[in-house]
Amino acid sequence: MAKKKQAKMTASEETERPGRTPRVRMVSGAGPVSDIYADGVSAIMTRAGVVKLDLYEAVGYQKDTGTELRRVAHRLVMPAAALPELMRMFQNMARAAQGPGTKA
Numbered sequence: 001m002a003k004k005k006q007a008k009m010t011a012s013e014e015t016e017r018p019g020r021t022p023r024v025r026m027v028s029g030a031g032p033v034s035d036i037y038a039d040g041v042s043a044i045m046t047r048a049g050v051v052k053l054d055l056y057e058a059v060g061y062q063k064d065t066g067t068e069l070r071r072v073a074h075r076l077v078m079p080a081a082a083l084p085e086l087m088r089m090f091q092n093m094a095r096a097a098q099g100p101g102t103k104a
Contacts, residue, residue, distance in 0.1 A: 038056060039057050039058045042070065050080060056070040056071060056072055056073060
């Protein structure tokens with residue numbers, strides 16, 4: 001069975017295309033990058049130039065009501081100025097997932 005190649009676009013790949021400014025180059029850190037797993041986003045908040053995304057994880061299932069039980073597991077906090085870059089990267093990934101010649 002062939003292993004699927006993981007799609008990944010870094011900020012440096014996004015901004016080093018011709019005609020884009022400013023140029024960005026990612027450099028490696030002192031240690032490994034830690035992964036955070038989340039099942040989804042439960043809330044997005046903005047205040048005073050900061051965006052907060054609450055990431056949830058599913059923790060169970062309530063059979064009698066058919067309700068998935070979720071809890072906020074992590075909060076991603078970033079400057080609001082970084083939001084357009086994040087949106088652009090998500091849009092590019094969505095286009096790539098749909099295949100060539102399709103629009104997201």
